[in-house]
Amino acid sequence: MADSNQSSDFADAFREDALSTLDNWGGVISDAKNSEAEETYSKLMRCAHNLKGNAGLMGFEQFSKAVHRLEDALLRLNTNKVDPKNSQLLTLLYDTEAFLRDWVILISVDPKHVAESISIIEKIESLSLNPSASLASTGAPTDGAQSNEPVKLDTNHAQKNEAAPKTDGNQKENSKYVEETIQLPSRKLDNLIHLVGELTLSQSIVSRGFNEGNTNTQQVIDALKMSEKLSVDLRQAVLDLRMLPMNGLFTRLERAASELSTRLNKPFHIFTTGHNVAVDKAVLSRIFDPLLHMLRNACDHGLENAEEREKSGKPDQGIIRIEAAVQSGGVSITVSDDGRGLNIEKIRAKAIEKNLISKDQNYSENEIRSLIFRSGFSTTEKVTDVSGRGVGMDVVLREIRMLGGQIEVHSELGKGTEFLITLPSNISLVEAFIIITNQSYFTVPTSDVLEIIDLKNYEIETSSLHKRMIKLRDEIVPLLPLSLFLKFDDRQTNLEMNYALIVRHHNKMIGLIIDEVVGQQQIFVRPLTGLLAKFPWISGSTILSNGEPAVIINAREIAAEGASGQIEGKKISELESK
């Protein structure tokens, strides 16, 4: 890990970050015409703040000062209620984007780069200090209090006006700016296009076979086999699109570490390895907070101060390592420090005090250590600025479990602590309801459900066609107990009529009666394989935040079958009367 290498990695990360912030900036300006002034300003200020912070961390003083002035100017413009739709101001803001973009690129290549002039920012500044004067007339602004080059400002404006229609055209495309985006190497996209091309070819061979009424030729059989293989490849390639390397995350953690080190006045080394390990984007965005929390803990509680370290014969600067590696079926991330280690006795005493364990029982050291993951456990008395903001390791554990991963702790007193996280690598995140029926938990993707209604508020009617039905906004909705579909051998199905999931099948709505709605959360979907893939109505499995497995039910498929009045060939009316 050569130093120069690392600093150029930092510069790369800064550039990436700053350019994407400037993309946002551009998006906000394009959207300004359709937004409230205050919103526009607050978004711009956030962008500026972001840039300032990142530049500050990199030590780009001139840049961060200039952006600081920009931020102040934006604040003043907001307070003075200067309309950001004003074309003169808009032009300046556009120019600022271009100006900062160039600066970011220059400075990330050469950290010593000094900008000769920041006149654009000065212009915005002068505008903010004296808005009425500068904006009084549309054409020539009279010289504002600090404006040095009012004339040039005007020409600039005129020039930009010519280009205005073009920007207007872009506006619509830019308005969906906040959408989640993903960057990927074009190689991945090319691969997809290639696969789709081959698949189309195979498919056309098969359709020709059908059209000619001769499907039993070697050519058709080969094409079918080929398309089978291609669709597997395609699936893999599509899943692979969401896989991103860890390096961005590591950069952010390293930055946070250097900030922590300054704030706590505790110099330490941080080493990260496994920058190229790829994980799902959803995992990547959710794992940052838990890792940051562990980093804070390691720094604040784990590492001793220099004096203490010297006494125990350690080098005066502590070491924190964050290491990612690929392992079978997923990735592992280790966060370790060479600090004081977990004090078993202290943890035991604390746990007894907090009534988490009983005094007389014997626990293994491992069991004691894992108590730090229990909610309501925190060993530091005082809440420091750095760690202990009410989130503890229990939150970390919960987050990691939700990602389908798990966490272990190893520690030796006086030597250090190590947290080992293992995560699955290919998963997808879905918003789902957690419901109870037949005394079991199930999950249903929210996208499958139109709404959930409380049956207490509806009158349940009977007709010749439906045993139970309700009127929902003038539409007749037949009700079916979900428990009819999800049967257990050893359980009596008793029907409670509490809630109904309203699911659409074609243009009909069907209500599936359930006992209870427990909540709504994001779940990680794992595909079912082998034996598990054989059971009807189940589309996947997941692990709930309490660590229990639960299956995801396919409500649409159930609704379709329900609409046909049959379950696996048996009449629903007969099944219900049993």
Next chain:
Amino acid sequence: MNSKANSNINNRYILFRLGEETYGTPIMKVREVTEYKEPKPIPNSMNGFNGVINLRGEVLGVIDLRKILNISSTSCLSFLVFENSGSMLAGMVDRVMSVIVIPEADIEKSSSKNSTTKDYYLGIAKLETGLVTLIDLEKIGADLNS
């Protein structure tokens, strides 16, 4: 173990208890042994399938070997985790006893294709402590799959 000339990995077996009897299965086929935990039942599943467990973030199906092999027993302490057509299954056993080497010569291969036992048996091993029935977890899994 190293004293025996023919002790390669292929003739090592894991012995476990099901009801009154001791059974064995090739250790190569067992990925791990893990502590029993209550499986969550899955609706519409077949007899012998007891539900799913969360094993370190993976959702595994649990099969009841006692039910499948028609053995009555009430206590279950362990799972034998084994691979089954690309996914993992956990087989419930009363308890795991030991890992031993059984030379091929000591195994009497089951030759008669008895229809009731469905080919789950690899054979019977004669040990000093008694007879041990060797079963084929893969076959059981495959059978459930079909």
